[in-house]
Amino acid sequence: MPKSLLQINEKRNQKISNNKVLTTLKKGYWRFLKIRGHPNEIALGLALGLFVGMTPSMGFHTAIAVFLAALLKWNKISAAVGVWITNPLTAPVIYGVNYFIGAKLIGLEKVYLLSEAHGFTKIYKIMLKAPEIFWALTIGGIVLGLPLAVAGYYFSYSVVQKYQDDIKEKLVKSKEKLAQKKEMRIRKKQKKDADAIKIKITDKK
DSSP states (O other): OHHHHHHHHHHHHHHHHHHHHHHHHHHHHHHHOOOSSSSHHHHHHHHHHHHHTTTEEHHHHHHHHHHHHHHHHOOHHHHHHGGGGGGGGTHHHHHHHHHHHHHHHHHHOOOOOGGGGHHHHHHHHHHHHHHHHHHHHHHHHHHHHHHHHHHHHHHHHHHHHHHHHHHHHHHHHHHHHHHHHHHHHHHHHHHOOOOOOOOHHHHOO
């Protein structure tokens, strides 16, 4: 196959792949908006999930976030959603940044190249060998997790509140239309009955 055709096919496959990712993200976004609950509780749950997701407890993120959300009476579903900020694809990057920040803050002299440890299993093995890495990841996760959780709270609160307000507004308008239609039917019936009475009176005369 000519090189130009290969490049065209590669671009086409890349475009299809990007479209699939965007479609998945859009679906996830709309499903998040449809979570039932008060916007504040949903936003708090997501913020909690984001914060827990930044800690070096991958594999237990969901359980920890859902437990804490239940304890605090925040939304458990949004908490479970939030932890997925750290997943098998993003973990090497997030943990690498967390480690770099944490290592700088605690003055860690020996630097481990977490960016070269692809996958949670390898990172976990490194953490077992060097406990100081765990503390670097934890401190880095807290430093990044707090502002991320705050930003996540305000963003999710605003979008969920707007979505729920729009739904309520649509319901109100729908009820108003139904009420108007019902009133029109009643008026038509009343007019029809009045016309029928007039016809009877005219016939008697």
